[in-house]
Amino acid sequence: MLSREEKDKEAILKYLPLVKSIAYRIYKHLPDAVDLNDLIGYGILAVVEALPKLDESKNPEAYLRLRIKGAMYDYLRSLDFGSKSLRKREREIKAKLEELTNQLGREPTDEELIKALGYKPDEFYSDLQKISASYLLSLDDLFREGRSYEEVVSSSVEENPEEKVIKQDLREKILKAIEDLDHREKLVLQLIFYEEIPAKEVAKLLKVSTARVSQIKESALSKLREKLKDMV
Template sequence: MQNNIIENEETKIWLEEYKNASSNKTKKQLKNLIAHFYLPLVKKIAYGLARRQSDPVEDIVQVGCLGLMKAIEQYDGNFETSFKTYATHRITGEIRHYLRDKISIIRAPRELLELSFRMNSIAERLKIKLGRQPTELEIADELQMSISRINEAIEVDRRKQTISLDQIMNISESDQYTLVERLVDDKYEDQQNFQEDRIMLMEAVELLSENLRQVVKMSFFQDLNQVEIAEKIGISQMQVSRRIKKATEELFRIITNQER
């Protein structure tokens, strides 16, 4: 798998600029830029953890991307560990948590799964009757179950709530998107924000020279690795690598200059 991860010193500078950026536009552009170059790390971890799983590896990669985004948001330059090490921990943790939840649902006793279904039905009925969300105690009394048993059913239900990564989500009759698209940033309000961020980055890319713009578009938006890009445009992989490095330096300069 082609490694496009930027060097550690560059990462520190980019993360510092991301933390200090006062405009949302600059923060989002830098976040997307950093995330793109750490995508190979996400894929490496995802492929390693997916070997014995039935889930499509693409789904696990998307979950890993969520961990990467959290790492970018929460990393502090004062941490003793490098960003790559910190991101590896967050990505791995996010994927393992996702897989553990799925396994827990599969292994949950049938009676607990049935109780979860009954609990939701009772909770909905009590909500209408009481005009508010019922408490766990009220649900337990209605079902004549102990609080501890209800809590077990609630945990199973929480895990069942995991939305399929490919499930279509609707904003309006004309706008639809999948969770795969939304995982790039779990704080997006709607699909419009997702598209705006992409446009912001594209605006910066358009300011690059033609040869740099070409490799960035293939790498960023077509998800081609350096070998594939080299074959397409007829240059060596080393030349592609140099162009991508130069392009990222230019993009960083363009984005950070917008802040000043």
């Protein structure tokens, strides 16, 4: 018979691919300063803490997915991507972007924007990544379900008619909120979050600056949050 420690190790190995999968998807949208191994570590801790409540007969992945993502996002919040200094730099980048666009009669390149701001390239791209991460965390707050394990497994295994209607209604509202975004906002979200194309590559595809892609993404996420805040 396996000891508790051996069972925990066995469970960690079983769910490690799930932890890594979630970590990789989140990591793609984060600043370089964030360590992927830290995300994975917090995900593993979430699995360990959840093990006493797991019931393998009731689709435990639904519960673990929430716990793992929650632990990773809580860790990212501790890094304070929403600091006042970062918001100040965000306003500076947006203002300079609009100023140069008006002066040049076109979108400025990243190099032109960086020079006008007096930033170092690494600082500029790092700031854009941090700003992007702060909006992702803000949107995640909206969808943090905070449900108990019993509620999660019961809804994931068998939903009553009322729950199905509520879930379908929410899905339709989310799709409507996305549909109400303008064409470029929908395109940027699709390329970054569904196609998982880096922001720099999206900028090349759309022939705009990386800062503009970041601005479009932030605008789209802010609109979604505003439209959905009374729905969930």
